[in-house]
Amino acid sequence: MNKEAHETDARASTEVPSDHDDAASDRNTGTEPTPRALTVHEPKPGCRSRLRTLLVPLLAIVTALIIGALVIVFTDTSVYAAFEEGFLQGIVQALVVIIRAYSAFYVGAFGDPGQILGALLSGDTTRIIRAVYPLTETLRTATPYIFAGLAVAVGFQGGLFNIGAEGQYFIAGLTTVFVGYALTGLPALIHLPLALLAGIVGGALWAAIPGYLKGKTGAHEVINTIMLNYIAFRFAEYMLDVGGPMARGDGRPVSPEIQPSAYLPRLFPGQIQVRLNAGFLLALLVAWGVWWLLFKTTIGYEIRTVGHNPRAAKYAGINVARNYVITMAISGGLAGLAASTDILGVLRFMPNAFHSGYGFDAIALALLGKSHPLGVVLASLLFGALRAGARNMQGIARVPIDITSILQGLIIVFIAAPEIIRLIYRVRQLPKGEEIDLTHGWG
Amino acid sequence: MPPVLELKGITKRFPGVLANDSIDLTLEEGQVVGLLGENGAGKSTLMNILYGLYNQDEGEIFVRGERAHIEEPNDAIALGIGMVHQHFMLVPVLTVTENVMLGMESTRRFGFLNRQVAARRIRDISDRYGLGVDPEAVIEDLPLGIQQRVEIIKLLYRSADILILDEPTAVLTPQEVSGLFEIIRSLVAQGKSVIFISHKLREVLEISNNIVVLRRGRVVGSTTPEESNERDLAAMMVGRDVILSVPKAAREPEQPVLRVENLYVRGDQDRMAVDGVTFEVWGGEIVGVAGVQGNGQTELVEVLTGLRKSDAGRVTVDGVDVTNAPPRKITEAGTAHIPEDRQRDGLVLAYPIMQNLILNTYYQPPIAKGIRIQEEPMRERAERLVNEYDVRTPSIFTPVGNLSGGNQQKVIVARELSNPVKLTIAAQPTRGLDVGSIEYIHTELVRKRDEGAAVFVVSAELDEVLSLADRILVMFEGRIMGIVPAKTATKEALGLMMAGIKSEGEATNKPDTRREA
Numbered sequence: 001m002n003k004e005a006h007e008t009d010a011r012a013s014t015e016v017p018s019d020h021d022d023a024a025s026d027r028n029t030g031t032e033p034t035p036r037a038l039t040v041h042e043p044k045p046g047c048r049s050r051l052r053t054l055l056v057p058l059l060a061i062v063t064a065l066i067i068g069a070l071v072i073v074f075t076d077t078s079v080y081a082a083f084e085e086g087f088l089q090g091i092v093q094a095l096v097v098i099i100r101a102y103s104a105f106y107v108g109a110f111g112d113p114g115q116i117l118g119a120l121l122s123g124d125t126t127r128i129i130r131a132v133y134p135l136t137e138t139l140r141t142a143t144p145y146i147f148a149g150l151a152v153a154v155g156f157q158g159g160l161f162n163i164g165a166e167g168q169y170f171i172a173g174l175t176t177v178f179v180g181y182a183l184t185g186l187p188a189l190i191h192l193p194l195a196l197l198a199g200i201v202g203g204a205l206w207a208a209i210p211g212y213l214k215g216k217t218g219a220h221e222v223i224n225t226i227m228l229n230y231i232a233f234r235f236a237e238y239m240l241d242v243g244g245p246m247a248r249g250d251g252r253p254v255s256p257e258i259q260p261s262a263y264l265p266r267l268f269p270g271q272i273q274v275r276l277n278a279g280f281l282l283a284l285l286v287a288w289g290v291w292w293l294l295f296k297t298t299i300g301y302e303i304r305t306v307g308h309n310p311r312a313a314k315y316a317g318i319n320v321a322r323n324y325v326i327t328m329a330i331s332g333g334l335a336g337l338a339a340s341t342d343i344l345g346v347l348r349f350m351p352n353a354f355h356s357g358y359g360f361d362a363i364a365l366a367l368l369g370k371s372h373p374l375g376v377v378l379a380s381l382l383f384g385a386l387r388a389g390a391r392n393m394q395g396i397a398r399v400p401i402d403i404t405s406i407l408q409g410l411i412i413v414f415i416a417a418p419e420i421i422r423l424i425y426r427v428r429q430l431p432k433g434e435e436i437d438l439t440h441g442w443g
Numbered sequence: 444m445p446p447v448l449e450l451k452g453i454t455k456r457f458p459g460v461l462a463n464d465s466i467d468l469t470l471e472e473g474q475v476v477g478l479l480g481e482n483g484a485g486k487s488t489l490m491n492i493l494y495g496l497y498n499q500d501e502g503e504i505f506v507r508g509e510r511a512h513i514e515e516p517n518d519a520i521a522l523g524i525g526m527v528h529q530h531f532m533l534v535p536v537l538t539v540t541e542n543v544m545l546g547m548e549s550t551r552r553f554g555f556l557n558r559q560v561a562a563r564r565i566r567d568i569s570d571r572y573g574l575g576v577d578p579e580a581v582i583e584d585l586p587l588g589i590q591q592r593v594e595i596i597k598l599l600y601r602s603a604d605i606l607i608l609d610e611p612t613a614v615l616t617p618q619e620v621s622g623l624f625e626i627i628r629s630l631v632a633q634g635k636s637v638i639f640i641s642h643k644l645r646e647v648l649e650i651s652n653n654i655v656v657l658r659r660g661r662v663v664g665s666t667t668p669e670e671s672n673e674r675d676l677a678a679m680m681v682g683r684d685v686i687l688s689v690p691k692a693a694r695e696p697e698q699p700v701l702r703v704e705n706l707y708v709r710g711d712q713d714r715m716a717v718d719g720v721t722f723e724v725w726g727g728e729i730v731g732v733a734g735v736q737g738n739g740q741t742e743l744v745e746v747l748t749g750l751r752k753s754d755a756g757r758v759t760v761d762g763v764d765v766t767n768a769p770p771r772k773i774t775e776a777g778t779a780h781i782p783e784d785r786q787r788d789g790l791v792l793a794y795p796i797m798q799n800l801i802l803n804t805y806y807q808p809p810i811a812k813g814i815r816i817q818e819e820p821m822r823e824r825a826e827r828l829v830n831e832y833d834v835r836t837p838s839i840f841t842p843v844g845n846l847s848g849g850n851q852q853k854v855i856v857a858r859e860l861s862n863p864v865k866l867t868i869a870a871q872p873t874r875g876l877d878v879g880s881i882e883y884i885h886t887e888l889v890r891k892r893d894e895g896a897a898v899f900v901v902s903a904e905l906d907e908v909l910s911l912a913d914r915i916l917v918m919f920e921g922r923i924m925g926i927v928p929a930k931t932a933t934k935e936a937l938g939l940m941m942a943g944i945k946s947e948g949e950a951t952n953k954p955d956t957r958r959e960a
Contacts, residue, residue: 296816297815297816298805298806298811298816299814301798301801301805301816302805305794305802308791308792308793308794309787309790309792311787311788312787312788312789312791314750315748315750315770315780315782315788315789316802316803316805317749317770317774317803319769
């Protein structure tokens with residue numbers, strides 16, 4: 001399409017983008033990640049466009065599940081055996097395998113509906129909690145995902161691609177666990193917030209380094225966050241390895257246990273196996289806070305303006321370099337909270353082999369959630385469910401747990417390359433300005 | 444004899460829009476047809492169909508009386524149709540000959556290039572049409588006017604006899620424009636036929652035999668220069684009467700607001716882009732900067748607005764020293780800035796209009812309360828400005844990227860000029876806009892001047908500078924060639940200065956209506 005045609009149609013209807021030429025889209029590609037979806041008093045923008053925004057991620061998940069089913073079938077020897085007996089038997093066996101796997105998956109993620117119903121009818125609290133145990137595991141698993149996903153999302157909003165959430169997570173783990181075990185005799189009311197704060201500060205400072213380097217020298221944050229990851233991994237190894245400064249001293253490469261006063265309280269303390277803790281509630285609260293900060297404050301306005309169009313931000317008098325530092329610090333602080341809640345709520349110490357992978361899944365979460373806090377929470381719940389479900393699927397249906405990684409990978413590919421989904425399902429591309437550009441800031 | 448080119452009922456649809464609606468156009472041999480229309484009227488679409496970049500949905504093209512099937516540019520070239528695009532397609536480091544040969548190299552045995560043969564042909568063409576192009580010259584050393592002639596040679600070298608010139612005068616000085624017109628006359632005198640695309644009325648009237656006016660994809664008028672005049676053509680183009688020059692009452696300048704002393708600015712190529720300029724802009728006057736693009740105007744504006752650092756010199760706004768100050772300090776000193784590249788610098792295309800309108804005030808009350816951005820004042824302000832500045836939009840929530848260029852510019856003008864300002868800096872304020880929006884923006888700038896603000900306008904359009912400014916400052920290679928009162932300025936004199944030829948009189952550094960103390 002040429003420029004003239006677009007200018008003509010911009011005139012015909014102002015709904016149509018006025019300028020699609022490549023130069024223009026290169027220089028200002030960022031788009032509003034549906035902040036309007038949450039601003040109650042703005043009823044005007046169409047509800048349809050919001051639904052459409054969700055359409056591609058949903059279709060991506062569905063497509064991934066379908067391909068995942070094929071992978072399950074193709075890796076199941078019983079299906080091959082059934083096909084040798086006959087085509088129909090083969091198909092039936094394939095369906096059986098898929099249904100068995102995915103129902104085990106569902107039960108692992110959300111609990112057995114029959115059991116839950118029975119427990120609810122009996123009114124026995126203990127039974128109810130046992131029945132919904134898989135669901136609590138989903139929520140617990142989702143907790144660090146939410147923090148890490150928010151971390152990367154804030155970066156995207158500010159035009160920064162924080163690949164360093166993993167490293168920030170490690171540094172925050174060290175600071176949190178140190179405050180957790182080294183300070184003794186404090187009341188929980190002081191010790192717990194202090195330990196959380198230690199994680200936030202550790203992550204924030206670590207992340208602020210590449211932010212500062214980018215603002216000051218233009219050094220690309222992708223390279224620097226990756227490099228700082230390695231430093232963080234090795235630093236944590238040094239601190240925690242046998243004989244290291246923070247090792248327990250009993251010959252195991254783990255930190256000492258944190259003081260009970262730094263524990264994040266479990267939500268069902270009577271049920272020892274239920275590990276769901278206050279960290280999940282904190283995650284929801286923080287997600288709301290991030291949304292408020294991004295879309296309701298001058299700080300968020302600056303972050304997003306720099307993210308969308310740094311030149312316009314500079315023109316508007318925003319200190320772009322300082323904003324990079326602030327954005328990275330907020331991002332790192334959020335990544336830090338992922339480590340803090342994991343340690344204070346679940347592990348209660350920091351192992352040397354702490355390789356979590358959250359920092360990298362977080363990129364997928366931010367993409368899936370369209371860099372919007374609500375989207376990130378939903379995406380994290382999905383990933384939590386995938387992880388929790390996969391454990392059960394492996395146990396009951398004997399489907400390898402790796403299938404989850406394949407599903408996650410497929411979902412991410414489809415989200416990152418939405419053209420594939422659009423092509424398969426013939427979804428029309430939204431006009432520019434309504435579509436969310438997820439890969440902005442990747443350059 | 445049949446016309447050399449005839450378009451009949453050309454229709455082209457793009458999703459949701461009729462770009463060309465049953466367009467008829469006839470070009471006789473040895474004539475110039477002026478194709479006039481605002482941006483988005485369908486001129487380029489039509490020419491791209493003719494050149495084979497698009498295919499029409501309906502309609503027929505006849506070349507020398509025969510039905511032509513133009514599927515791709517090669518078909519057009521084979522039929523003798525050639526096009527000079529607005530942006531030249533030349534390789535800067537190659538010579539004229541090498542550029543012209545590109546794509547159809549003459550070779551000797553074993554595939555060695557035969558530059559001599561090509562150079563000889565180019566010299567022949569150049570002499571025949573009075574182009575004055577040296578085949579051995581390297582493109583990047585040539586001024587834009589000559590580069591354009593190289594583009595024309597490229598067409599003639601390929602034996603084109605129907606030449607499409609797309610906005611050929613946009614990058615030229617007045618002298619270069621008259622040079623181009625001489626070439627066009629020499630071309631048609633020797634049997635070539637030309638389609639001259641422009642939105643500049645005067646030029647179309649001067650060079651064309653026939654004028655075709657497009658509006659919203661349709662032919663709205665077909666006339667000749669003898670039967671028409673600027674006013675009629677403008678009305679036809681826009682669809683209503685247009686004020687061609689802004690009515691402007693005489694006004695006494697009050698006191699200097701912007702003072703620039705011995706300013707030196709290094710450009711991107713590390714040469715002095717602004718090479719020691721000194722001038723003042725007084726409250727209540729408009730100073731226009733004329734000059735061919737790339738002579739330091741962009742860098743000058745960037746320094747004045749804090750987007751670039753100067754190497755030496757001093758800038759004050761209303762007595763406040765803002766030399767190398769950050770943009771916010773300059774804004775707070777009372778400066779409004781309409782940036783040269785509105786999409787890149789002036790707007791966040793993805794933001795709704797409402798949020799673009801607070802780009803320079805988001806941190807101040809009443810928009811901000813502490814760190815909170817207050818929705819109500821933001822919306823009220825947006826509603827008010829959209830009405831006041833006539834921004835045509837479905838709502839204040841529409842992303843600015845979805846607006847037309849004219850409406851995008853109105854958003855910027857509304858944001859910048861709605862604050863009480865002492866100095867307005869406008870760079871290319873009407874570039875790429877339609878006549879209606881140009882008229883509107885000119886009126887707003889004059890209003891600021893009448894309110895007593897100092898207005899500094901940089902424009903590549905000499906007509907714009909002449910009609911807006913009270914004093915005209917001409918820049919060439921980073922230096923001020925002269926500052927002349929607009930009342931006594933002539934296009935010819937300005938053109939000479941724009942080409943680097945110093946004017947006779949001394950530069951008037953202050954408004955001439957200045958009262959002696």
